[in-house]
Amino acid sequence: MAEIDAQRTVYLFLHGKMDLREKATGALVSKGFSADKIVMAVPDKVGDVGEYMAMLWMPPNPDHIKIQQITKVEAVEPEGMIGLWKGVSKDDIDTVPL
Numbered sequence: 765m766a767e768i769d770a771q772r773t774v775y776l777f778l779h780g781k782m783d784l785r786e787k788a789t790g791a792l793v794s795k796g797f798s799a800d801k802i803v804m805a806v807p808d809k810v811g812d813v814g815e816y817m818a819m820l821w822m823p824p825n826p827d828h829i830k831i832q833q834i835t836k837v838e839a840v841e842p843e844g845m846i847g848l849w850k851g852v853s854k855d856d857i858d859t860v861p862l
Contacts, residue, residue: 768796769814774831775805777819784820784862791829791860792818807847810837817854820862829860 774797778785785804793799797816811817811834820826832854840851 768816770796770798770801772815773801773803773811774816774818775811776802777805777817779820779823779826781820781823781826784826787862788818788820788829791862792831795831795858795860805849807842807845807849810834810848810852813837816857817852818860821859826862828862830856831858831860833857 774792776785776788776792778788789799789802792802805817813834813836815834817832817834818829821828821830834852834854836853838851838853840848842848843850
């Protein structure tokens with residue numbers, strides 16, 4: 765895995781599995797992320813290049829967290845639940861079991 769920059773924000777996507785928030789946060793902290801930098805992803809605010817995305821995978825019954833690093837952010841018209849994240853490009857960098 766690429767080295768984690770603990771000073772960078774990680775946006776957590778739970779795909780409706782709010783009951784897994786604490787478990788997911790613990791798994792990310794064990795991988796090197798700073799607990800105070802883990803924030804819930806929202807459709808109307810995206811991250812910056814170099815920050816991270818962490819999403820429970822594979823919906824609807826996730827068994828791991830897919831970690832991605834944001835590589836590009838383009839201005840887009842928001843679309844449904846995805847919102848502005850539609851314009852975010854990212855690279856997969858690791859997975860963490862739940």
